[in-house]
Amino acid sequence: MTTGDPTRLPRRHRRRGGRVALALGVGATLVVLAVGAVVAVPLLLPPGPRPLxxxxxxxxxxxxLGTYPGHDDYDVDMYPTRGEAWGRPVLASYAGKVTEAGINGSLGERTPDNPDGARGRGGGYWVKIDHGGRWETQYLHLLEPPLVEVGQRVAQGDQIGRVGSTGNSGAPHLHYEQRQGWEKVETHFDGVPSGITHDDREYTVRRESNNCPPGRR
Structure with a gap:
């Protein structure tokens, strides 16, 4: 017949249980630290070479390509030099993976049929693409929901949307950014700096697209 409190273990068993718990705790801490290190290391690495x-x-x-005071350094607004801006194709600047595709802020009411409608907030319909090596591009004020989805891989030249005026936009155009390690930098196209740097004044430049199918570049 057993006597005493059956829930109480002999001291040697309690001590062993404590050692096991301590070992499990240390092991869990090491796992967390290891996972944290795996996540942190890519964030500390310098950005890779600039994609073309x-x-x-x-x-x-x-x-x-233009900017104006208060637009923010390195932000680029793009307008076609010929023809209507509404609905023009917007293409991926380089191959990568879509990380954002939806609404940034609010849409507003500006459309081709109502170009003077109320403005929205932020970037309206937008897309963000991760190109690897901590390089990203962003495309804002698209006319309608993007033609791509989050997680989708795109090739350079794939159409991702159409030019519009959603969000905080006064006229149909494409707002475009290149980011290196989450910091905006001067945009380069076909290996050449765009010339859009600081927003201390309003100015524009013209550039011809070499975003061509293979064999036409």
């Missing part, structure tokens, strides 16, 4: 970005518009088209 192309203008995010069809091959051979000439577009005006």
């Amino acid at each position: 970005f192309q203008l995010p518009v069809p091959c051979g088209e000439t577009w005006q």
Whole structure:
């Protein structure tokens, strides 16, 4: 017949249980630290070489790139030099993986049929693409929901949307950014700096797209 409290273990068993718990605790801590190290190391690595970005518009088209005071350094607004801006194709500047595809802020009411409608907030319909090596591009104020989805891989030149004026936009155009390690940098196209740097004044440049199918570059 057993006597005493059956829930109480002999001291040697309690001590062993404590050692086991301690060992499990240390093991769990090491696992967490290891996982944290795996996550942190890529964030600490310097960005890789700049991809050979192309203008995010069809091959051979000439577009005006501009900025203005308060636009923010390195932000680029793009307008076609010929024809209507509404609905023009927006292409991926380089191959990568879509990380954002939806609404940034609010859409507003500006459409081709109502170009003077109320403005929205932020970037409206937008897309962000991760190109690897901590390089990203962003495409804002698209006309309608993007033609790509989060997680989708795109090739350079794939159409991702159409030019519009959603969000905080005064007229149809493409707002475009290149980011290196989450910091905006001067955009380069076909290996050449765009010339859009600081927003201390309003100015524009013109560039021709070399975002062409293979064999036409």
